[in-house]
Amino acid sequence: xxxxxxxxxxxxxxxxxxxxxxxxxxxxxxxxxxxxxxxxxxxxxxxxxxxxxxxxxxxxxxxxxxxxxxxxxxxxxxxxxxxxxxxxxxxxxxxxxxxxxxxxxxxxxxxxxxxxxxxxxxxxxx
Numbered sequence: 058x059x060x061x062x063x064x065x066x067x068x069x070x071x072x073x074x075x076x077x078x079x080x081x082x083x084x085x086x087x088x089x090x091x092x093x094x095x096x097x098x099x100x101x102x103x104x105x106x107x108x109x110x111x112x113x114x115x116x117x118x119x120x121x122x123x124x125x126x127x128x129x130x131x132x133x134x135x136x137x138x139x140x141x142x143x144x145x146x147x148x149x150x151x152x153x154x155x156x157x158x159x160x161x162x163x164x165x166x167x168x169x170x171x172x173x174x175x176x177x178x179x180x181x182x183x
Contacts, residue, residue: 063125067092097126097148101169114173116140123147141170 070092075081078088104122108114119140123131128143145151150168168174 063096063127066096070095094149098169100126101144101148105169105173109172119144141173145170 067089071088074088074092100122104118108118114137116135116137119137120131120134123134123140123144126144126147128134128140128147131140131143134140134143148169
């Protein structure tokens with residue numbers, strides 16, 4: 058599989074979305090935004106899947122993920138919570154990966170980080 062950059066992926070995905078609507082001018086921005094959102098969700102899912110297989114989330118891994126989805130200054134973020142919240146913001150999610158011990162998730166079952174939130178809360182409650 059070839060290494061596809063962020064902009065290549067977005068461009069190709071937006072192109073194929075536009076092709077379905079016969080390149081309607083009023084849909085161009087929507088196609089690009091949807092493609093970008095799908096890319097971010099895909100990158101997060103791939104990372105979380107790999108982290109689950111490896112048994113842990115790492116700061117370096119989160120920094121790489123953050124950088125790949127467009128978080129500015131990702132290399133300067135050194136806390137797991139900061140990195141996940143920055144990634145969630147890029148993914149247009151309410152950053153619910155919080156430091157407050159008993160704050161529940163507001164995203165519901167659709168949150169990709171739900172399992173990680175639960176692990177962190179379990180650690181805090183020990």
